[in-house]
Structures are given as structure tokens and as C-alpha cells.
Amino acid sequence: MxxxxxxxxxxxxxxxxxxxxxxxxxxxxxxxxxxxxxxxxxxxxxxxxxxxxxxxxxxxxxxxxxxxxxxxxxxxxxWKGHNIFPVDDPHERASARFWAKFVDDKLLPSLWNVFVTQGKEQEEASLVALENLRNIEKELEGKKYFGGEMIGFVDIILGCIANMADILDEITGLKTVEKDKLPLLSAWIENFSSAPIIKDSWPSGDRLVTKYRLYRTMFAPPKSS
Amino acid sequence: MxxxxxxxxxxxxxxxxxxxxxxxxxxxxxxxxxxxxxxxxxxxxxxxxxxxxxxxxxxxxxxxxxxxxxxxxxxxxxWKGHNIFPVDDPHERASARFWAKFVDDKLLPSLWNVFVTQGKEQEEASLVALENLRNIEKELEGKKYFGGEMIGFVDIILGCIANMADILDEITGLKTVEKDKLPLLSAWIENFSSAPIIKDSWPSGDRLVTKYRLYRTMFAPPKSS
CATH class of the missing domain: 3.40.30.10 (Glutaredoxin)
Structure with a gap:
């Protein structure tokens, strides 16, 4: 071949x-x-x-x-090998697709809204984002990853927040995933970030901060007093 | 069982x-x-x-x-029986998923924008919608349905426009799918609408017109002169 x-x-x-x-x-x-x-x-x-x-x-x-x-x-x-979707159960596959869609349609846009707003508007955006994070956190009950013992579809789709949350927090001064409010998601971030293939693929944090600081200035410029 | x-x-x-x-x-x-x-x-x-x-x-x-x-x-x-996705080819399945996502993320919202606007704004919305319709029309080249000889995923996802286009046109006085501009899509609407299971499942056109006329009044009320 x-x-x-x-x-x-x-x-x-x-x-x-x-x-x-x-x-x-x-x-x-x-x-x-x-x-x-x-x-x-x-x-x-x-x-x-x-x-x-x-x-x-x-x-x-x-x-x-x-x-x-x-x-x-x-x-x-x-390709065979690591299964991104559960193999045997159509309902579990449907559930993974549902949550992946939730991440793309609701969760990530709501986190972005926090990043590009200020003041009262940002407070409201933070409440929406927290509600979305709480919704998806429930899926982690009793599990290491959304995919169970293995990294699956939802882990990969949501994965970027495992380092982007810190990047955005550094710029906004907020805290996206607080341990006491989102304990399972905090633990997931630890687990996911330290998985070998994931850990080795993160882009440079410094370069990301520089890049996103520029976005923040573009979309939510500091108000002159 | x-x-x-x-x-x-x-x-x-x-x-x-x-x-x-x-x-x-x-x-x-x-x-x-x-x-x-x-x-x-x-x-x-x-x-x-x-x-x-x-x-x-x-x-x-x-x-x-x-x-x-x-x-x-x-x-x-x-469930077995009629295959909604192509069975043997992951690339064809990916293509169906791509176009279905295009319908939900781009095409249907752009048609809705035409429906809930007026005047200049509506003219601009119509151009965007036409561009989207032209994009997806290319997928019909040499085929009866998006799924080939059988109704597939994209046909089902896009299917509503096969009657909704007429309903919305009746209310706005516009023409969403013109035969000379979108010949393949026009032919697809004929084919899809006349397939037995589809034909027998349409909701009442009169009730839809009444319902959507109300939406139009809510979202794009006639301007008083």
C-alpha cells in the first residue's frame, strides 16, 4: 500500500x-x-x-x-488505536456529540463574551459562562475524563480551556474555573493538562498572552477616565 | 426481546x-x-x-x-434499513456532516434574516442567502439527492426549505429558490417533496402561513408611511 x-x-x-x-x-x-x-x-x-x-x-x-x-x-x-468515541454504545456517542455541540454553540462563545466585555456587561457575561460551565461539569461526576478513563470527543473539543482559561484570566484578572465553584472541572483541567500527548502540544503561554492581550485591547479597550 | x-x-x-x-x-x-x-x-x-x-x-x-x-x-x-449516512466511505460521511453544519450555522439563519427584515436590510440579507444557496447547490451536481440516489443526512437537514421556502415567499412576496438562478436546488425541491414519506409528513400549509405571518408581523412589522 x-x-x-x-x-x-x-x-x-x-x-x-x-x-x-x-x-x-x-x-x-x-x-x-x-x-x-x-x-x-x-x-x-x-x-x-x-x-x-x-x-x-x-x-x-x-x-x-x-x-x-x-x-x-x-x-x-x-484510524484505529485510541478511541475518540465510545465504540459500543450509540447513546454514549450521542451524548458526546450533544456536549461537544454545547461547547461550540454555547460554552466557548460565553467565555469569549467575558473576555471581550467590561464592567456590568462583563459581570452578566460571567454569570452566563459560569452557568454553562456548571452544566457541563455535571458530566464529569464519577469520571476522570468526559470520555471516562480515556480522553474522548468532549475532552478534545473542550480541551483548549485547560490552558486558555489561565491565559485569559491573566489578562482579565478574573478567575474562570474556581476550584470551590467548579471542583470537578478543576480536577479535569489538572488531569487533562498533565496527560502526556496534551502536555507536549500546548502552544507557548507567553506568545498566547501577547496575542490575546492584543485581542482584549481591540475588543474591550480600557475606558479612559 | x-x-x-x-x-x-x-x-x-x-x-x-x-x-x-x-x-x-x-x-x-x-x-x-x-x-x-x-x-x-x-x-x-x-x-x-x-x-x-x-x-x-x-x-x-x-x-x-x-x-x-x-x-x-x-x-x-x-436502526437498520434506509441508510441516512453513506456506509462505506468516511470522507463522504464527513462531507455530509460538513454540509449539515453549514445548513444549520449559515444557510438557515441567512434565510431567516431575509424573513425578518425589510427594505435595504432585506436586500442585503437576500444576497447572503443566495450565496449560501449557491454554495450548497454545487453539491447536487450529477445527483438526485444530496445523499445520491437515496435521501441522506443533508437532505433531511435541509429538507424543511422544500416547503418552507414557498410558505415564506407567500408572506414576503419574494422568491427564495428561483429556477433560473438555482436550477439544481429547484429540481431537488421537486424530487424531495414528492418522495412518498416526505410528501405524507408535511404540516398543513395554511396553518404554517398563519403562524409565520404572525412571526413576520412580530419581527418585521410593516412600516407606517
């Missing part, structure tokens, strides 16, 4: 690329990472994801797949 | 319930439909979908599943 070709178009700082990186590493798939400059996207990226023109795009033997959640499903169906 | 219990919590007019109805009928699964009053939701619905408190919810042998796209995946994995 000819050697297969796997390419990932992403950026060093994108939490969505990182999901795909983790999934490929968990499966032990060799791949080439192609760093995109989002201010000057490559013609290949524009061709491979002509609809959204966004990273990440996985290209497997010349065929592109876009949208990180869709890519993760593809990776799990295509 | 004990008889299995399948319940669908939905409303007669919801395009999202209708997706689940179609999938169950395509599979030949017997089920009980429970009509919800969204202004006074049942305690069972609030318990089964405590996160979003929304229909549709499928309850299979006591276990609830929410989010129509997640429910469709569950149905396809749980």
Missing part, C-alpha cells in the same frame, strides 16, 4: 487546530503541519475550504475535510 | 422535529409523537432536555437524546 499523506492546515495558536493535532497524536498518525498566515491565506487553504476559508483543514490523500468537530469524527472512523 | 419504546417530543410546525419524524419513518421505526406546547413546556421535556429546554427530544427506552442533528446520527446507528 502506498504511504498515506496527511496534512493539517492550521495555526500555532488556534484552539481548533489544536483539537486536530491532539486527535492525530492520540491515534499515532504521522502528519505534516502547515502553518497558515490568516492575514494572507494560502491558495491551497482557499481551495480546500472554499466555503468558510478557515483553518483547520485536514487533507488525507488529497481529500480535504473542514470543521474541527467533523475532522475529529473522520479521524476516529479512519 | 421486550418491545422497544420510542417517543418523540416535538411540535407540529417545527422543522427540527420534522427532521426526526422523517428519519424515523425512513427507518420504519414505530414511535409515539408527543406534541409540546412551547408556551407551557411539559415537565418531561424540561427533565429530558434540561440544558436547552427545547424540542425535539427523542426518548428511546427511557434514554433521551436532544439536538436534531445528533438524533439523526443516533437513529442511523441504532
Amino acid at each position: 502506498a504511504k498515506e499523506e496527511v496534512k493539517l492546515f492550521g495555526t500555532w495558536s488556534s484552539p481548533f487546530s489544536l483539537r486536530v493535532t491532539w486527535a492525530l497524536k492520540l491515534k499515532g498518525v504521522e502528519y505534516e503541519f502547515i502553518e497558515e498566515d490568516l492575514s494572507n491565506k494560502s491558495s491551497l487553504l482557499l481551495q480546500y475550504n472554499s466555503v468558510h476559508k478557515k483553518i483547520p483543514v485536514l487533507v488525507h490523500n488529497g481529500k480535504p475535510i473542514s470543521e474541527s468537530s467533523v475532522i475529529l469524527e473522520y479521524i476516529d472512523e479512519t | 421486550a418491545k422497544e419504546e420510542v417517543k418523540l417530543f416535538g411540535t407540529w410546525s417545527s422543522p427540527f422535529s420534522l427532521r426526526v419524524t422523517w428519519a424515523l419513518k425512513l427507518k420504519g421505526v414505530e414511535y409515539e409523537f408527543i406534541e409540546e406546547d412551547l408556551s407551557n413546556k411539559s415537565s418531561l421535556l424540561l427533565q429530558y432536555n434540561s440544558v436547552h429546554k427545547k424540542i425535539p427530544v427523542l426518548v428511546h427506552n427511557g434514554k433521551p437524546i436532544s439536538e436534531s442533528s445528533v438524533i439523526l446520527e443516533y437513529i442511523d446507528e441504532t
Whole structure:
């Protein structure tokens, strides 16, 4: 069989690329990472994801797949090894898809809202974010990971907050995941962050702080007094 | 084996319930439909979908599943018969998931924007919607359905527009899917609407017009001159 070709178009700082990186590493798939400059996207990226023109795009033997959640499903169906989805139980798979969708549609946008607001607006955004975090925390009862004993779909989808929460907190001076309010999620962050493949893939914290400090200034500039 | 219990919590007019109805009928699964009053939701619905408190919810042998796209995946994995997803090709499955996500995240919201705006704003919204419709139309090249010869995931997800386009057009006086601009999509609407299981499941057009005329008055009231 000819050697297969796997390419990932992403950026060093994108939490969505990182999901795909983790999934490929968990499966032990060799791949080439192609760093995109989002201010000057490559013609290949524009061709491979002509609809959204966004990273990440996985290209497997010349065929592109876009949208990180869709890519993760593809990776799990295509390569054996670490199971990203539970194998035997359609209801557990449905539950993982439900929570992953919740993360993308509700939770992450609500955390972003905290980051790009100030004052009263930020207080309200924080309450919404906390409610969302509490909702998903219940899924960790009695489990090390959302996937049980193994890192699964929801862990990978939510994974970015395991370091991004600290990055954003450093910039806003808030605390996203307080141990006393969200004990299971705090423990999960510890577990997830210290898993070997995850630990070794984090982008540089310093570079992230610099990048997100700029976002904060753009979206929620300090008010002059 | 004990008889299995399948319940669908939905409303007669919801395009999202209708997706689940179609999938169950395509599979030949017997089920009980429970009509919800969204202004006074049942305690069972609030318990089964405590996160979003929304229909549709499928309850299979006591276990609830929410989010129509997640429910469709569950149905396809749980019951044999008509294949909603292509069986053999992970890349085709990824493609179906990508386009379904495009419908939910981009296309349907853009059509709704046309419906709830007026004047200049509506003209701009129409251009965005047309661009989205053109994007997905390309997927129909050489095919009867998005699923090929059979109704598949994208057909079910997009299916509501096969009658809703006419309903909304009647109210706004616009034309969502023009034959000369979107010939493949026009042909698909004909094919999809006349497929037996689909044809027999449409809600009453008159009742839909009454309902959506009310929405239009709420969201885009006629301007007094």
C-alpha cells in the first residue's frame, strides 16, 4: 500500500487546530503541519475550504475535510488505536456529540463574551459562562475524563480551556474555573493538562498572552477616565 | 426481546422535529409523537432536555437524546434499513456532516434574516442567502439527492426549505429558490417533496402561513408611511 499523506492546515495558536493535532497524536498518525498566515491565506487553504476559508483543514490523500468537530469524527472512523468515541454504545456517542455541540454553540462563545466585555456587561457575561460551565461539569461526576478513563470527543473539543482559561484570566484578572465553584472541572483541567500527548502540544503561554492581550485591547479597550 | 419504546417530543410546525419524524419513518421505526406546547413546556421535556429546554427530544427506552442533528446520527446507528449516512466511505460521511453544519450555522439563519427584515436590510440579507444557496447547490451536481440516489443526512437537514421556502415567499412576496438562478436546488425541491414519506409528513400549509405571518408581523412589522 502506498504511504498515506496527511496534512493539517492550521495555526500555532488556534484552539481548533489544536483539537486536530491532539486527535492525530492520540491515534499515532504521522502528519505534516502547515502553518497558515490568516492575514494572507494560502491558495491551497482557499481551495480546500472554499466555503468558510478557515483553518483547520485536514487533507488525507488529497481529500480535504473542514470543521474541527467533523475532522475529529473522520479521524476516529479512519484510524484505529485510541478511541475518540465510545465504540459500543450509540447513546454514549450521542451524548458526546450533544456536549461537544454545547461547547461550540454555547460554552466557548460565553467565555469569549467575558473576555471581550467590561464592567456590568462583563459581570452578566460571567454569570452566563459560569452557568454553562456548571452544566457541563455535571458530566464529569464519577469520571476522570468526559470520555471516562480515556480522553474522548468532549475532552478534545473542550480541551483548549485547560490552558486558555489561565491565559485569559491573566489578562482579565478574573478567575474562570474556581476550584470551590467548579471542583470537578478543576480536577479535569489538572488531569487533562498533565496527560502526556496534551502536555507536549500546548502552544507557548507567553506568545498566547501577547496575542490575546492584543485581542482584549481591540475588543474591550480600557475606558479612559 | 421486550418491545422497544420510542417517543418523540416535538411540535407540529417545527422543522427540527420534522427532521426526526422523517428519519424515523425512513427507518420504519414505530414511535409515539408527543406534541409540546412551547408556551407551557411539559415537565418531561424540561427533565429530558434540561440544558436547552427545547424540542425535539427523542426518548428511546427511557434514554433521551436532544439536538436534531445528533438524533439523526443516533437513529442511523441504532436502526437498520434506509441508510441516512453513506456506509462505506468516511470522507463522504464527513462531507455530509460538513454540509449539515453549514445548513444549520449559515444557510438557515441567512434565510431567516431575509424573513425578518425589510427594505435595504432585506436586500442585503437576500444576497447572503443566495450565496449560501449557491454554495450548497454545487453539491447536487450529477445527483438526485444530496445523499445520491437515496435521501441522506443533508437532505433531511435541509429538507424543511422544500416547503418552507414557498410558505415564506407567500408572506414576503419574494422568491427564495428561483429556477433560473438555482436550477439544481429547484429540481431537488421537486424530487424531495414528492418522495412518498416526505410528501405524507408535511404540516398543513395554511396553518404554517398563519403562524409565520404572525412571526413576520412580530419581527418585521410593516412600516407606517
